[in-house]
Amino acid sequence: MPSRAVRIISTACVILASLAQPAEAQTVDSVSVDSTRGLPAPAVRPISDTVSYVPLTLGQKATFYSSRTFSARAILGASYAAGIAQWRHTPREWGNGISGYARRDAAAYGGGVVRRTAEFGFGALLREDPRFERSTRDGFIPRTEDVLRSSVTVRTDDGGHRLAWSRAAAAIVTGFAVNSWEPRRMHSTHHALMLSLAGFLSYGTASFTQEFSPDVRRYVFREFHIGHE
Numbered sequence: 001m002p003s004r005a006v007r008i009i010s011t012a013c014v015i016l017a018s019l020a021q022p023a024e025a026q027t028v029d030s031v032s033v034d035s036t037r038g039l040p041a042p043a044v045r046p047i048s049d050t051v052s053y054v055p056l057t058l059g060q061k062a063t064f065y066s067s068r069t070f071s072a073r074a075i076l077g078a079s080y081a082a083g084i085a086q087w088r089h090t091p092r093e094w095g096n097g098i099s100g101y102a103r104r105d106a107a108a109y110g111g112g113v114v115r116r117t118a119e120f121g122f123g124a125l126l127r128e129d130p131r132f133e134r135s136t137r138d139g140f141i142p143r144t145e146d147v148l149r150s151s152v153t154v155r156t157d158d159g160g161h162r163l164a165w166s167r168a169a170a171a172i173v174t175g176f177a178v179n180s181w182e183p184r185r186m187h188s189t190h191h192a193l194m195l196s197l198a199g200f201l202s203y204g205t206a207s208f209t210q211e212f213s214p215d216v217r218r219y220v221f222r223e224f225h226i227g228h229e
Helices: 003-019 056-071 072-088 095-126 140-152 163-179 190-221
Strands: 026-028 031-034 041-042 133-135 154-155 160-161
Touching: 056 072, 056 095, 072 095, 095 163, 133 140, 133 190, 140 154, 140 190, 154 190, 163 190
Parallel strands: none
Antiparallel strands: 026 133, 031 041, 154 160
16 A cells, blocks of 8 residues: 555544544434334434433434435435536546536445445444434534544444444445546555545534534524514
8 A cells, every 4th residue: 555545544543543532421413213103303402411312223223324315415415526526527537518427426426325325234233323413512612522523433322432433434335436436547545545534534524514503504593584573
């Protein structure tokens, strides 16, 4: 493996290990369990620390997986990524026009399907909870610290926390899968590992968005009096 890739991945591992300390005052937020149907449902507020943690069943994890994989948000996200790639004209072998955009769109969505499928499979095998945990601390810096920590750790079905091995495995699988359908000139272990690293780091962006987007929405609604007569 090229020395540059070794240095980058080694540095990333050190950073991830330093973040993977037990988190304080975190709680499940993005999905709660609908007690009437036994299915994951969007949560409005963080679950209080006084409420006992209830793990998802395998069926609930499958529902959670399908709701993220086959959703309008996933489709639009892939279309957006394809538009950026089209604008950058990468890979150049795929050309421009509708056909070029279609290939990029399919590649982007396919990569998402591979990543979420691998994450679901490894997570179910390792008994990891896929739900995002919002911080219960106040202040931008403390909450950002919790976001970084939750990007590399995951709650387990027994209520504990550990490194998110399912995300790491999914990132590696996706990196090599995406690299395999890129043009031949881009096929290399180095490029696949860089794609894997970028995929794992993207969990941080997703966690940051999930943590702070409710605050942004509340601010916008308040400033523009949306929803008020």
